[in-house]
Amino acid sequence: MTTPLLQVRDLRVHFNSPRRGFGKPAPVIRAVDGVSFDVYPGQTLGLVGESGCGKSTTARAILNLTGNAHRDGQVYLDGSRIDHLKEGGMRWHRAKAQMVFQDPFASLNPRMTIGKIIREPMRNFNVYDSDEDERLEVVRLMELVGINPRYMNRYPHEFSGGQRQRIGIARALAVNPKLIVCDEAVSALDVSIQAQVINLLMDLQQNLGVAYVFISHDLAVVRHIAHYVGVMYLGRIVELADADDLYRNPHHPYTRALLSAAPVPDPEQNVSQNRVKLEGEVPSPDIEYAGCPFAERCPEVLPHCKSTQPQLSAQAHQISCLLYEDY
Numbered sequence: 194m195t196t197p198l199l200q201v202r203d204l205r206v207h208f209n210s211p212r213r214g215f216g217k218p219a220p221v222i223r224a225v226d227g228v229s230f231d232v233y234p235g236q237t238l239g240l241v242g243e244s245g246c247g248k249s250t251t252a253r254a255i256l257n258l259t260g261n262a263h264r265d266g267q268v269y270l271d272g273s274r275i276d277h278l279k280e281g282g283m284r285w286h287r288a289k290a291q292m293v294f295q296d297p298f299a300s301l302n303p304r305m306t307i308g309k310i311i312r313e314p315m316r317n318f319n320v321y322d323s324d325e326d327e328r329l330e331v332v333r334l335m336e337l338v339g340i341n342p343r344y345m346n347r348y349p350h351e352f353s354g355g356q357r358q359r360i361g362i363a364r365a366l367a368v369n370p371k372l373i374v375c376d377e378a379v380s381a382l383d384v385s386i387q388a389q390v391i392n393l394l395m396d397l398q399q400n401l402g403v404a405y406v407f408i409s410h411d412l413a414v415v416r417h418i419a420h421y422v423g424v425m426y427l428g429r430i431v432e433l434a435d436a437d438d439l440y441r442n443p444h445h446p447y448t449r450a451l452l453s454a455a456p457v458p459d460p461e462q463n464v465s466q467n468r469v470k471l472e473g474e475v476p477s478p479d480i481e482y483a484g485c486p487f488a489e490r491c492p493e494v495l496p497h498c499k500s501t502q503p504q505l506s507a508q509a510h511q512i513s514c515l516l517y518e519d520y
Contacts (some may be wrong), residue, residue: 196511198232198270199231199290199404200231201230201267201354202229202269203228204228204265205263205264206247206259206262207221209222209263213340221479223478225251226429228251233404237404237419237421238407240409241410241424241425243358247427248376252292256290257278270289282301289372291314291365291368293376295377297358298357307345307349310364311345334363338362338504341429355382356472370403372404373405378409379411391417402498407419412452421435424438426447430513433511434509435509436508444517445514446487450469450471453468469491470492471492495515506518
């Protein structure tokens, strides 16, 4: 069996929030609360869920970008454990794992030409011996992502949002990474441009063998690009399975609710009979639950759901739900 490129085991990321009052302890925000998954070479893991469920924090924690947050758990990249490394030790592992951010304008230095932006990672990691080799690689990368190399002396503001995201992808590829984390990489783009960028990412994966962790709230986009999908709720993965299997046969009540709420392309298709309606709001992440965090909103809640915490099962189609445990 293929060895995973990325292994995440019981990852937890907690933040201290401001105190609520004099003498009261500061509540702990459990942004990520025990997440585990594997990513294999040349494949894509999609992470989906509502805003605030911990998707982006998970992505940043993988690459040690969570600042002063308290982190726990284990992260292995290409066989090496990286979760405990400080900035100096983490530096050389960053060449193996790069990131494409949500806002393609904010993530590019407005004072640098795009040629310098793409070249900068090569210089940081001493990839090439000469300026000419770097220049030729910049030209190759620009052509690879569909940007005319004639424009390498232009600045980010001279490009459209879709073009800027292509530049961000070229920068991520500059050090030949094995893994790219895409944090809502197409959510800020028009729908037609989203499709172009997604197809570009898939072509790059096929040609270069790069793996992706693809973060998105758009279920249709994830279905198109991901090989397998993890559904997150309140900092935890509640369902993890092969993409086709999960979309065809969702098990967890939350997954079914997400899929039923997704827009349907055919306006004449009647989906009202399959619509799963959730009551209430997403609970606060500073509350520690004895049972299932989804119990207050679940339309299929059992009596013991509020007192017994479910665990992610070990089958190929993993579910964290007491409906699928023997009680």
